[in-house]
Amino acid sequence: MSVGMFQRASLLLFTLVFCVACTHQNPQDLKEKTAHATAELKRDAKAIASGVHEGWSQYKTLDVNTATREQLLTLPGITPADADRITAGRPYDTPEDLVTRHIIPKKKYDRISDLLKVKKR
Numbered sequence: 001m002s003v004g005m006f007q008r009a010s011l012l013l014f015t016l017v018f019c020v021a022c023t024h025q026n027p028q029d030l031k032e033k034t035a036h037a038t039a040e041l042k043r044d045a046k047a048i049a050s051g052v053h054e055g056w057s058q059y060k061t062l063d064v065n066t067a068t069r070e071q072l073l074t075l076p077g078i079t080p081a082d083a084d085r086i087t088a089g090r091p092y093d094t095p096e097d098l099v100t101r102h103i104i105p106k107k108k109y110d111r112i113s114d115l116l117k118v119k120k121r
Helices: 002-022 027-058 069-073 080-088 106-115
Strands: none
Touching: 002 027, 069 080
């Protein structure tokens, strides 16, 4: 999605410059249109970078033995009741213990399994 947005913005800039060059407009108009297109491209690139950064930092792996209730609630689909059961059931040997000990359903676990870890002591 973000690459496509960047490609569209680049294509828009190229098309604008090409069309303007073909119509023999005055150089000042060309500068203004190019500056406008460049500003749009810059804005879109910043939005893409921000989205990528947010996506990377939104879901960090959590240690199920040390994560706070609030941290557990940031996981997709984890409810306050789930977070309470997770903290009450500590310690865990592996993240899979959440399923084998019936703390959360397998379907919910499968959705967040990549975000969970247990640090070896």
